[in-house]
Amino acid sequence: QVQLVESGGGLVQPGGSLRLSCAASGNIFVIKGWYRQTPGKERELVATVTSGGSTNYRDSVKGRFTISTDNAKNTVYLQMNSLKPEDTAVYYCYAVARYTRSDYWGQGTQVTVSS
Secondary structure, eight states: OEEEEOOEEEEEEOOOOEEEEEEEESSSSEEEEEEOOTTTTTOOOEEETTTTTTEOOOOGGTTTTTEEEEGGEEEEEEESSSOOOGGOOEEEEEETTTTTOOOOOOOOOEEEOOO
């Protein structure tokens, strides 16, 4: 079965940094990435990376966040720098299976940016 396991969330001060990781298993994925969600709002894309190496970031995180993958470990990372309070959310790992194009989600990890 497909399993996406996130780690790395926590509480940080504004301007701080945090690195999220997601170990994906059980399929071949063409897209991996991160979404985030706060209560009462729709889940929004943060960053994605394709199997070909193309990356996509929402405008508000460009220059601050970096998505990367370690193919040997089947892991996707999100390095978050210069964090702002508005980055506070539950962050979800996301993956799209190669052949079926099915979407898969991790359980989410809380990121809180506060003084």
